[in-house]
Amino acid sequence: MTYASLKPVSKAFVQRKRLIFVRAAAVLAVLLLLLTKPALAEGSDGHETLEFLGFCLVLACVAGRLWSILYVGGKKNEELVSAGPFSISQNPLYFFSTVGxxxxxxLYGSLVAAAVLGVASFLIFRVTARKEAEYLLGKFGPAYIAYTKATPRFWPNPLLYRDNDELQFSTRALKRTFYDGLYFLAIFPAIELVEYFRHTGLLFPAFITLY
Known part of the structure; x- marks a missing residue:
């Protein structure tokens, strides 16, 4: 996709549609958790290593989303934000969510699950990013085109980082993003609980083993 092919629109992308996509992905993740089990046994070195790496990525996701919202909170789709995390990626919030x-x-202990959830998130946010790009192109025109030419669409380039001398942010948006981040962190005890129930026989056996 090139931004020259986008058609400007006058209305911002309806976030409710994005939430529908995200909730559908969450349902699939829950089904994945209940119907499958990781090939690596709980407590094994391989399983513990994947859990540790997963926890680090989830923490990076929460920290990255909070960092991003400091710059865009309360100004999303109203101002063309190009400083901080938005100087290295056009969609840092979506990037960090995909990392999460x-x-x-x-955290589940499966490379296949990580790949499936990562690809699903990337595709969902790609659709959302395109819709938002169409709106921003219509609102900011040449300034937005110049920004997209200078900034990677998704994958961050730290070498492009630049910042403002002053930072004004919305405490309300920051608080909301913090609470959203708690959902990511809550996944870890949920996974541990399911594994415990399955180990004690309180939960039906898994149908599929994931590596």
Missing amino acids: AIGIGL
Whole structure:
């Protein structure tokens, strides 16, 4: 996709649609958790290593989303934000959310689950990013085109980092993003609980083993 092919629109992308996509992905993740089990046994070195890496990625996701919202909170779709995390990626919030999705798969102890959740998140946010790009192109025109030419669409390039002298942020948006981040962190005890129930026989056996 090139931004020259985008058609400007006058209305911002309806976030409710994005939430529908995200909730559908969450349902699939729950089914994955209940119907499958990781090939690496709980407590094994391989399983513990994946859990540790997954937890690190989830923490990076939460920290990255909070960092991003410091710059865009309260100004999303109203101002063209190009400083901080938005100077190295056009969609840092979506990037860090995808990192979190991969982390959840690793917390589960499965490389396949990490790949599936990561790809699903990437595709969902790609659709959302395109819709938002169409709106921003219509609102900011040449300034937005110049920004997209200078900034990677998704994968961050730290060498492009630049910042503002002053930072004004929305405490309300920061608080909301913090609570959203708790959902990512809550996945870890949920996975541990399911594994415990399955080990004690309180939960039906898994149908599929994931590596």
